[in-house]
């Protein structure tokens with residue numbers, strides 16, 4: 001699907017197949033949260049972001065209201081994407097909200113701040129995908145941090 | 155049509171930052187005039203300062219208000235010097251200095267300098283407001299000044315040749331409001347000025363619109379969306395401005411009533427204009443655009459140059475992240 005933030009004129013594209021896959025994986029951890037890393041590339045004019053792949057964490061802790069992931073063990077996978085295409089990079093994070101809406105919590109926003117304040121990360125506009133789901137429903141919320149604010153793609 | 159979306163666009167396309175280039179020209183010209191006055195009058199004046207709505211932070215970009223207040227010392231024109239002499243002297247000086255590059259004209263309490271269009275077609279207008287302290291050294295204490303009123307000023311009699319004012323207090327009046335309310339007030343004032351400037355020579359002064367907006371926020375509970383707020387203020391003006399006992403006190407001088415700067419006919423016109431505007435918008439939302447047009451000069455540019463930030467090398471995710 002293609003999503004846009006009218007107000008700042010930035011857009012995002014993600015294959016439904018990838019989204020369904022993430023939802024499916026997330027559901028296997030029910031009732032606990034789960035998540036991981038998102039890989040993608042920016043368009044030539046840097047106005048469009050295409051999310052293409054995911055990396056699942058090897059080390060993590062989770063509960064119904066919490067998810068902590070580590071980068072341990074994923075370094076190679078990350079480097080492989082980059083080697084395959086220099087534009088394919090880490091662009092953000094995803095996690096689930098079981099039995100809840102895909103709204104960022106205060107903890108989520110502080111995680112975003114950790115990303116932008118991390119020197120090695122060097123991405124100014126990290127994307128956050130939250131999958132809020134229940135047995136019968138699923139809701140995808142895509143957000144991007146832009147000029148000190150979190151914007152939702154619609 | 156989404157009225158609030160439109161009004162937001164009106165405000166943002168008229169925002170002062172969008173005309174930075176023009177604004178810089180104003181500042182440069184203002185400083186030039188300021189320096190010329192300081193050189194001419196030396197120790198007879200205190201430092202001239204800008205009191206236009208830029209200082210009040212309510213300016214809209216189609217027309218900057220640059221008022222350069224020039225505070226003279228009590229005896230600048232001799233101990234028997236009159237305010238008229240002060241006014242005429244400043245006029246003569248500015249006329250001689252700028253007559254080849256600007257239209258120099260006498261205005262109510264100021265001398266208008268309208269510089270001929272530059273190569274970009276921009277016209278810079280600066281009003282020099284000569285004022286004099288009431289007694290020796292008193293300006294340093296309370297910043298009050300007497301101004302000379304050049305011609306009939308609404309209902310103020312032409313015979314009274316002075317009004318006392320404290321321009322800095324006028325500026326502070328808007329500065330002091332609580333931030334969120336101040337932001338709403340500024341937006342409404344900006345919209346009212348957009349409306350006023352869409353008319354030729356509308357008799358209501360900008361300062362009048364500023365004060366009446368503040369007064370309506372004082373008198374009524376003004377909440378809701380930007381359109382809700384604008385509507386409430388328009389209704390307030392419609393319902394109150396023609397009342398017999400309606401006053402609009404200058405915060406710089408409480409005996410100076412801005413309500414007197416309009417004749418009863420002009421007040422009636424203002425009230426009727428508010429009524430018509432409200433009725434037309436009630437008929438059809440689209441009419442809002444007629445009264446509050448976007449600044450087309452900046453609309454296109456506004457549809458953003460935003461980009462995702464560029465990364466350098468391969469970004470490494472933070473080692474540990476906690477989500478909730």
Ligand SMILES: [Zn+2]
Nearest residue numbers: 105108477478
């Ligand atoms: Zn969360």
